[in-house]
Amino acid sequence: MYGGDEVSAMVIDLGSHTCKAGYAGEDAPKAVFPSVVGAIDQMEVDDTEKTENNSGSAVDSKNTVRTLDSEKAKGKRKLFVGSQALGFRRDHMEVLSPIKDGVVVDWDMVDNIWDHAFRECLLIDPKEHPMLLAEPSSNTQQQRERTAELMFEKYKVPALFLAKNAVLTSFASGRATSLVVDCGGGSTTVAPVHDGYVLQKAVASSAIGGEYLSDCLLKSLESKGIMIKPRFSFKRKETRPGEFQTVDMDFPNTTESYRLYSQRVISSDIKECVCRAPDTPYDESAYSNIPMTPYELPDGQTIEIGSDRFKIPDILFNPSLVQTIPGMDNFAEIAPSVRGLPQMVIDSINRCDVDIRRELFSSILLAGGTASMQQLKERLEKDLLEESPQAARVKVLASGNATERRFSVWIGGSILASLGSFQQMWFSKAEYEEHGASYIQRKCP
């Protein structure tokens, strides 16, 4: 048992797209930054001196304790974490994600992300704060033990808790039983929660998340001849009041992944500004004459977006639409595992016990960043009404508050970790030392 003194806990939700971190008890996370990192292989680059001056939060992975990382192969590289460090273009910097299919594949990067959150964003000493981490439903035993080891051995945290993100979302909306539809950045996951347990065998996920939609939008615009210039590739200055001049810059050593990262920042903003889920399945001919919506790109050119406003969100419902977008070649790879959102919901419910299906249909919770898409909730509810069994009473719920929708997992963790009664639930350092990392399975089932 953790003594539960007055030092407040930290809550971290490391998603596939964004990392949310902050103090337990607050309404929203203090630090929100990309969960991708920039990496430069030290072998290739000699002039690291130059980049060092500009790196606000560069962490030299050579110096970090690597007791846990056995993979020495990718040893010498320099990692850049945080929106600021990533916003600055560097030669040969690749943008990599530590998470694949919702599960951590590169612990070195995760380590750096946590470190950035503690020391750069929150300015805390992890030794003093219990940590509540949100974990994906699909996390394996090894992953959880690894997390516990890293937290206790390296950061020396006094106590730890791993909470399932679907459970946190469900609880934060006042339900112990619900079907959580988490439309995140990197993927979409449908997870049934019953009395606080995730029903693992019925969890469904697909690779189509917000980021995938942004990519589709990017490619679709490119096919129409609209090139989105990444922010680093030009300089814009005011020649006379109200008049701007854009000068293109050329950086031949920029990596393809960094270029894509910078373009995605823009295309996801376009998506958030103009896209809206259509009320009925997207139909090319019906939407050919809709009015165009203007959007001003960072380089000053104004583009007009027409049917893509509706077509892109509809990919969530009908993934095969991707085939009509030139340039989205990787669809063939993910195609077998991908289904539309309503189908995922129904399949997931059908894999649950008959007795709870009715209850799941009546409490479908929409959460995650992409859930803020306009009309997404209404469309999902409509499609489900059509495809669900007659007797079922379909109800899709989403918090009216955009912050709560986007950060529902973090908010749930924040409240939980700040409850007085929860202080006895932590997996404490003493317990870790006595029972080892595998005890996490008992303490945080």
Place this chain on the structure above:
Amino acid sequence: MANAASGMAVEDDCKLRFLELKAKRSYRFIVFKIEQQQVVVEKLGEPNESYEDFAASLPANECRYAVYDYDFTTTENFQRSKIFFVAWSPDIAKVRHKMVYASSKDRFKRELDGIQFELQATDPSEMSLDIVKGRAN
């Protein structure tokens, strides 16, 4: 133990009152609330109170737990009674309350032995008498 349970304690009075409802049928319903890190009894319903009285004792903007002893006649004309549990969590309640009640429910329900079915309701329509009837049979 469910994942992310709050560890909220349950006052003994809750269990005693529930036993009285179950064995002696001294109450029609009991409303519970969470106060100072434990679940306590908020209101006891007399045996002659109706379902409307019960529904009216759940506040519109705050979460509660409740049990109700529901009498009904089966299709074969038998008099039966079933005890059901309601997790009341209106949408307009504070997130903090919703989280506290949802994360404490599993533990609390385990303390009450003899609940036959359970409803989670976020607005009055989700716990209407029709729904109760449907679940009881």
